[in-house]
Amino acid sequence: MDKYDRLILTALIEDGRLSFAELARRVNLSPPAVAERVAKLESSGVISGYQANVDVSKLGLPIECMIELRIATHQSHSSLAALERFPELTSCYRVTGDACVIMHAAVASMNELQSLIDRLSEYGASKTSIILSTPFNGRVPTSLLQPGNGQH
Template identity: 40%
Template structure:
């Protein structure tokens, strides 16, 4: 990874639909050179997918929360198999510490949250934190570590 690849990644993270010619103008390469670098980053797994970033709020999911789960003895494996079926869960991480799981969820309202918690408590003890705002919104990772 050189500085040009990091610059290309930064542009793609800002807008994955931007054309290679536009990226090339910004980083000082030709369109074919950008395309070749992107292809190599895809082939090597550095770029593993492209995503649509949607507004959950505009789609009717007004509430965002972080929920941690401390699994009951023998219930973690069952949870890990089931959590993928919960459409509210947009990110789920297995973690170290007192809790086993941390999830980011989007919900229509408090009633929706209550129903989700009712499902989760069969697997363990939960703690819920309502998200008020996003302090670092969609910052390209290359700005942070590159």
């Protein structure tokens, strides 16, 4: 990765909907050159996709939380497959430490949260933390976008 790739990534992280023309203007390259670089970043897996950031509270899900789950059985693969079917869970991370997984959930009410926790208890012991606010989210460490960071 050179300085242009880093500039392109920085701009796309800020706004993934930029046109190649606008991206080219921002990084001082031609639109075809930017399109070729973006295609290479996508094919190499540096850019793994594009998504919309959704405010789930505006969808009627004002309560968000992080749930740590210590899976009780040694059949963690089947437990993980089962967790994927919980519509309240928006993400799931396998982690080290006391918990096996940490999940993000969004629900409409405390009753729904209680129901979710009750259903999760089938898979092991859980610990829930309500999210009060999100000062920042989804950013890439800026050190990775700086020249001389060891990236090629």
